[in-house]
Amino acid sequence: MLKGLIGKKIGMTQIFDEDGVAIPVTLIEAGPCYVTQVRTPEKDGYQAVQLGFGETKPKRLTGGQLGHLKRGSLSLPPLRYLREIRAKNIDVAEGDKVTVEVFSVGERVDVVGTSKGKGFAGAVKRHGFRGGPKTHGQSDRLRAPGSRGAGTTPGRVYKGSRGAGHMGNDRVTAQNLKVVLVDAERNLLGVRGAIPGARGGLVVIKEARKA
């Protein structure tokens, strides 16, 4: 079965394992997802499965989106989010339902999300620069980035040099998280550790690449 789901981050808590050790858990409301399209090498040049998640009112979608979900023999509920998951062996057909049961406790997964936006952040926060000294006659050097390169030669800052700028709101993947909880009834998935993004954020759960 295809190992991939779209979900919503709910939040974190901790539970105890059988030894009584507290383990941090992030809860994800994962699925149910529907296979909305299958990408094939012949037609699209690559293999992937397009999943849809989040039932909504028909009026929240455009006509084009509704038409994509109701074409030919395919008749799916109005789904708010569509995401593609690359797959080597495709064993699902368009219209299939994918639930949290594709994952089992003990498995490793990767979770892709969008990190919390931090706005325009300085080099200390964004790249972990040390900043300047606080004392010894310093003024306004505490969180300064320091030098960004040499002097007259080259006479400019090289591209890609680290500095202040927009931080967060990026696509981030948390790799190799252990599945600690699967609740098919409530579509809940619990993974050990933190995942990117704020509560309520959309996440994609995939089989771990480096397990």
Added chain:
Amino acid sequence: MMSDLIKSIEPAVNPNIPDLHPGDTVSVHVKIREGNRERIQEFKGIVLYMHGNGANSTFTVRRMASNGIGVERTFLLRSPRIDKVVVERHNVVRRAKLYYLRSRTGKAARLKQKFN
């Protein structure tokens, strides 16, 4: 705000732990695993403070070890590793965090018993 879904998977309250308050003299019986054997260790002292809420709540107990060295140990309030907690007496305290006890030793570190 905490989601009901989170609450629903949180571990249940350990039934062997009674209501604790800062200042209580308690004896905490902790299960300790040594290889395959399990034994129970007692840790007796004064509850310095309670912390957190829900599944994350902890309580910290301070006891005087030999040579007058204070030892503090923090336990998870819902931990299944706690066999039981016995409240030996309630004491009169006027704050929630008894940090001031750390700087006191001997007679000055005594607390007055509360009878209700």
